[in-house]
Amino acid sequence: MARVLIVEDSKVVQQVLRHLLTQKFAREFIKHVDFAWNYEQAQELLEQHTYDLALVDMTLPDCASGDAARLTIEHNVASVILTSSMDESQRQQMLELGVVDYVIKDNRDSYLYAVRLLTQLLRNKGLPVLVADDSQLSRQVLKQLLQRQLYHVIEAEDGEQALAILREDTSIKLLLCDYAMPKMDGFELVRAVRNHRGRDDLAIIGISGAGNNGLSAKFIKYGANDFLTKPFMNEEFHCRVLQTVEQLHLIEQIKATAERDYLTGMFNRRYLQEHGRRLFAKDKHAVTVALIDADNFKQINDQYGHQAGDSALRQLAQRLQQHLDEHIVARFGGEEFAVLAHCHDSAQLQQQLENVNDSLRDEPIELADSTHTLSVSIGLAAMNHHDFDACLSAADKALYRAKAQGKCQLVCE
Numbered sequence: 482m483a484r485v486l487i488v489e490d491s492k493v494v495q496q497v498l499r500h501l502l503t504q505k506f507a508r509e510f511i512k513h514v515d516f517a518w519n520y521e522q523a524q525e526l527l528e529q530h531t532y533d534l535a536l537v538d539m540t541l542p543d544c545a546s547g548d549a550a551r552l553t554i555e556h557n558v559a560s561v562i563l564t565s566s567m568d569e570s571q572r573q574q575m576l577e578l579g580v581v582d583y584v585i586k587d588n589r590d591s592y593l594y595a596v597r598l599l600t601q602l603l604r605n606k607g608l609p610v611l612v613a614d615d616s617q618l619s620r621q622v623l624k625q626l627l628q629r630q631l632y633h634v635i636e637a638e639d640g641e642q643a644l645a646i647l648r649e650d651t652s653i654k655l656l657l658c659d660y661a662m663p664k665m666d667g668f669e670l671v672r673a674v675r676n677h678r679g680r681d682d683l684a685i686i687g688i689s690g691a692g693n694n695g696l697s698a699k700f701i702k703y704g705a706n707d708f709l710t711k712p713f714m715n716e717e718f719h720c721r722v723l724q725t726v727e728q729l730h731l732i733e734q735i736k737a738t739a740e741r742d743y744l745t746g747m748f749n750r751r752y753l754q755e756h757g758r759r760l761f762a763k764d765k766h767a768v769t770v771a772l773i774d775a776d777n778f779k780q781i782n783d784q785y786g787h788q789a790g791d792s793a794l795r796q797l798a799q800r801l802q803q804h805l806d807e808h809i810v811a812r813f814g815g816e817e818f819a820v821l822a823h824c825h826d827s828a829q830l831q832q833q834l835e836n837v838n839d840s841l842r843d844e845p846i847e848l849a850d851s852t853h854t855l856s857v858s859i860g861l862a863a864m865n866h867h868d869f870d871a872c873l874s875a876a877d878k879a880l881y882r883a884k885a886q887g888k889c890q891l892v893c894e
């Protein structure tokens with residue numbers, strides 16, 4: 482978790498920033514925040530601590546304009562400038578100094594923008610980025626700019642090398658590639674990469690020389706997410722990289738939401754079915770599926786109310802995760818859950834499932850001011866059917882028998 486330094490002499494601005502930094506999106510990435518009122522205090526704090534990022538007011542009472550940012554950069558702290566105004570020469574001066582970005586504080590939204598920018602930079606900290614360019618000088622320039630945004634930069638001298646690195650290292654989430662490269666040019670590289678890495682998995686920014694506008698559009702058509710034309714301003718580079726990575730992050734979030742159950746945070750039915758079908762196609766004999774249904778759950782809703790029922794489902798979900806943590810556990814719907822186990826030994830899974838009822842009996846779930854002893858019925862099926870859906874339906878039949886035979890038990894098909 483990161484430590485951030487904020488250098489700001491206005492009490493009101495400090496208060497607004499303090500408030501924004503307590504919001505969930507910021508707390509997720511920023512653990513410690515130190516505030517300095519002036520240059521002198523900033524200097525003391527920089528000597529005491531190591532900072533990941535600094536947000537620095539351009540104008541402070543005890544130093545010349547921009548000196549505080551100069552100080553944080555000298556201490557190798559990636560720095561974002563806060564300023565109420567900035568003329569063109571100051572802007573150039575700050576960007577040349579090496580600040581990551583600047584934020585003009587002209588309304589409340591600018592502070593939100595600044596704090597969001599800090600969290601974005603921290604979220605991307607250490608994220609591997611590949612730079613493919615045959616010119617060592619260009620690679621150096623891009624590397625410096627990316628390191629300023631806290632990325633971890635990997636270099637490739639040509640398209641072939643870049644392709645080999647990307648095949649090997651799937652943690653790379655951004656590729657910056659020049660058009661003119663020996664062996665394999667930028668277009669060929671993008672096309673080849675897209676055969677195994679989709680737009681939602683790896684973002685690509687193509688870079689092309691000036692005077693050939695057609696190249697930029699072509700980059701996009703071949704599969705790049707965005708492009709930059711040389712020479713570009715550092716500020717434009719920063720915005721495009723940040724925006725491209727942000728889009729990738731949003732897609733990841735949407736995908737994660739689509740496969741999770743809102744109430745329990747577990748995988749949902751859709752994920753289980755998709756994953757189950759994939760596993761079945763790969764190795765059907767090593768997969769076992771179980772359906773787990775809470776017994777007499779209606780009583781909980783009737784007796785304690787729907788909210789307590791929701792809490793009971795969350796507690797049951799936690800209990801299942803605890804006992805079956807090496808398998809995929811999903812909420813199948815309502816008060817029904819499913820387990821997908823990738824194992825050759827179904828006896829072990831059977832034991833783990835039996836343990837769930839023992840645990841619910843020994844440690845009843847907590848509802849309002851009392852406790853309630855919940856139990857589950859379980860139907861287990863092996864994957865010796867013609868497809869995954871047939872396995873699920875066999876587990877469902879076994880579950881039906883468990884209910885019919887008196888509940889709180891496991892039945893194998």
Ligand SMILES: Nc1nc2c(ncn2[C@@H]2O[C@H](COP(=O)(O)OP(=O)(O)OP(=O)(O)O)[C@@H](O)[C@H]2O)c(=O)[nH]1
Nearest residue numbers: 774775776777778779780782787788790791815816
């Ligand atoms: N609170 C809450 N209740 C839910 C949710 N989903 C399903 N239920 C309730 O679960 C209950 C299921 O009732 P039944 O199908 O009769 O099953 P049961 O009472 O568990 O009885 P058996 O399955 O026969 O043991 C219903 O009252 C549903 O309203 C949910 O998300 N939250």
